[in-house]
Amino acid sequence: MEFLEWLGRSPLGSWVSENQLVYYGLLSGHAIGMGVVVGIVFMLGARVLGLSKSLPYDVFEQLYRLAWAGFGLNLLTGLFLFAANGRHLIENPPFLLKLTFIALGGLTLWALTRTLAAAPGGLGTGGPASTRAKSITAVMLLLWTAAIISGRIIAYTIKYV
């Protein structure tokens, strides 16, 4: 706690919180990273649930590196934003829920890719997905949507000073 208070007052923390260009720049990067990560998750989810059944899954496999890059961007911008206001974020329930939803969303994404790769023909084929893959996808989409909702609630529940 004392550390987070110190961090918020440190040159790094004040650089983020006292500089509008920096602060909204970080939020912009965070929004783009969200669009990339959750966007790819949404597209994969739509494909598994039945959109464009002839599309082989390996096109999504080619996107995993980009998805990780988006995640890295959000981890980095998130850490900077956390440095500015960590002492309030750490006791903000929506923030803690958001981190939980992201962790669980990542786990279900991993489980889904394992299920798809294990299917006959593997990732290189098109065709309808198994019921198991569809169930995991439904949970995955709910978790990532929940992460967005809780992230938005942070802005309305967090103290800034």
Place this chain on the structure above:
Amino acid sequence: MDVPTIDPAILQAIHDTALGEAIRNSAYLFPTLETIHFIGLCLLIGAMVLVDLRLVGFLRGPIRPVLVFTRLAIAGFVINLLSGIGFFTSNPANYAGNPLFWVKMGAVMLAGLNVAWFELAERRELLALPEGAKPPGRTRVVAAMSLALWASVIVLGRYLPVLGVG
């Protein structure tokens, strides 16, 4: 920066609509619209990442089944147009007086023209390409511009509070 002049009476009329009234009087409607706006953003950006990166040549595989995902881009755009109208209606003077809002609308318009160009001039030709063929250079420019324009729309939207209210 100069902003387009809109008759204050028109802005007031939009402000006084039942929709504007409802959003202002609720603690939950505005944050809900923001959340919906973010979900629309993910649909639009996710579909553009998939479609545009395939057209640019960053992704390999058949083109036709990838182009189906433009439907989700349209869905995301409509979701964000409607939620965006909600934001504007709740506080028209704020948005109309914010130069960044007009720059964002300009970027949305350019992105829209880019989409129109793709639909009118590129899509049919692409679908006629033999399997595995590279899209023409012109199409790859349109796809790269699409990614750059939508990314700039996100950045401009995020910076709106600097010159007004979120």
